[in-house]
Amino acid sequence: MSAGHPVELDSLFGDYPLDQAFDEMREASGELRPQYRALAETLAGLPAQELQRRKQSADLAFLTQGITFTVYGRDEGTERIFPYDLLPRLVTAAEWDRIERGLTQRITALNLFLRDVYSDGKILNDRVIPRELVYSCKHYRRQMRGLQVPRNVYIAVVGSDLLRLNDGEFVVLEDNLRVPSGVSYMLTNRRVMKRTFPEMFHSYGVRPIEHYPQLLLATLRSLAPEGRPEPNIVLLTPGVFNSAYFEHTYLARQMGIDLVEGRDLVTHDNIVYMRTTDGLKRVDVIYRRVDDDFSDPLIFRGDSSLGCTGLFNAYRAGNVTVSNAFGTGLADDKAVYAYVPQMIRYYLNEDAILPNVETFLLGDELQRKHVIANLDKLVVKAVGESGGYGMLIGPQSTERQREEFARQIEANPRNYIAQPTLAFSRAPCLIGDRLEPRHVDLRPYILFGDKVNIVPGGLTRVALEKGSLVVNSSQGGGSKDTWVLEQ
């Protein structure tokens, strides 16, 4: 450590390990990266115990505001606080510029892909993407074939997961094109951070993100059916038992729109209404936080009562906009993901700005053999799952788990992909009373209405367990505020 830093910082860092993984705060030599200097100085300038006191005050703010999520698979959906780390993750203007351009390009191409596949299928006819891969995807919805989607926007709300690899470059790990969640944590993290560390905001030019709800509302409004100048926009939630119910109530309140459940909606003559105390009120745009499967028992799963009977027909008739569209899960299928660079080339005639992670498709016999022989080095994922469920991390797995996965792969190769175990970047976190590095990812939130719009920031998720590579909140992950800097 250079002489310029006060001793307190050394004690804070302790024996902070640096190895080949990219550290967000420090260079390989141990030097602080320039953008983190002011942060380190602020920390060093705090009196003893002050950091702990602020952490407690931040935790309390989350608790009293009831900022929680629900964990499935345990006793009747336990409500939990989303663990929060006090130190912000910094993204420089140059880094952000690349991310923004890369995601804009990617989302544009993915949207064109959905439109193409659900209409003419040119990309399939030209054999750029194998037809069987698309038609065998469990999120492919044949009902969407030939359907005119408002403004041709299939994916209005997207959250893509980025990782930073050893060389410092960001890559895309996956795209969440169905019902991405977590944006409420991005917003509440910032609010709590402003209360906890006001002085740091003075020393940094942090770009604001607070207008996200307003942008989301504008995006939804821009997709309203023709001839509805004052559209009635609602947020459709599965209800109080959903893991993201807090987020649904939060966004509805921030946008000033009604939070509806399936039982609040009725359709008549292909028009969707909600039941209000003033009678039936027509619904024009539905921001849908219910999966395809549960959205309309007439078309999708008949045993579900979470959605609205007749919704799809009203949608098909063009009387209501549903965002995201149905069947968008096709394009975030983890096997289809492998073809996104080809899509970008095919539709936009450009090279992908943000690269993919190398991905093995297990439908291919050669690749499958290679993967099964190297299961202990690879990460295997089920193609249609998210949230860290249905996944094998080779280096951390047992012999028995690997055998189990090999059997599952042989039984249904299309259902799995494999990727190298990535050494993605780590950022300092306050663990106890000192800083320790933990792996982080970054999920920016992309809105697509009239044009692609990305608020400068996102949710930095942290694998809080030492050495863990899993950042999902359902698997013990936490989060950090993410600051995109003016410079």
Place this chain on the structure above:
Amino acid sequence: MLSRVADSLYWMSRYLERAENTVRQLDVTMSLMLDAGGADEETRWNHMLDALGKHTKMDWNGNLEEMAYKLIFDQQSPASVTYCITGARENARQVREEISSEQWQRLNRLYHQMHSPHTQSQFASSISDVLASVVDGIHLFQGVGASTMIHGQGWQFIRLGRYLERAYATATLLEVNQSEIFHSHLREDSGYPYLELVGLLRCCTAFEAYCQVYTADLTPARILEFLLLNRDFPHAIRYSVDCVRYAIESIQRSGGRRPPVELSSGIGRLHAMLGYTSVQEILSGDPAEFLHTIREQCLRIHELIYSYYVHYSIQSALAV
């Protein structure tokens, strides 16, 4: 406002009012049991259950403390206070975006208090403290609501629920008690009937208010007049009905939909019954019949509100 939301707010409020009423009647009944000369415990207990409504099934087992514990904490019984508070919280949880965070926190705290082993184990040694703290919790919730929530349609549905429940409960209480009040032969014998009458007033937190209006000279006719026809006392039936009427009118004003004639005439009739009848007229007629009519009217109003604001048919709504 969404019908489901209105429904939840309405029931949240009714459940809390019901919980408060139950606590108060239990408190009064238990303290009346302390004085010699009246009915035995079992008679009193069953009498109280009647006054709480016919649906209450809790057979007397000879142990007052156990019975009281059940009435407060037994979650399986729809009559229990805990059941009501749980129902209120469950409704509130589904409309968290409609009520203020302060309201939610108060109700949540009350809910956890009812479920805490500490409260339950303390019960035997401090029954009246526990009862008082439940009423406090409910009052706190109502006060916080009054000062933090938007006083729009949702607020009016909360008031609608509270006052309809209150009017109905008070009418039930008076109906169950009226024969004894007016046909008691013990009246002149001792201090005993005096305590009975005080108890009746205290069931409606009305003793002090009554004294302010009539002095401590308790007569059955005045008590009936006060609990039925007083326009300024919040637990009187007339006051409650006026509040129901006001809430319905506010909801209609903010909605812009023409209300069904049955609803406005139903509430208007009830209002007129209480506003333009003297207690002498009621006493010279059939008081039981009068009270019974009030209850029927309350039920009818509830049904009309439901069929108009919450469970209306799509056909009827499209025809408008």
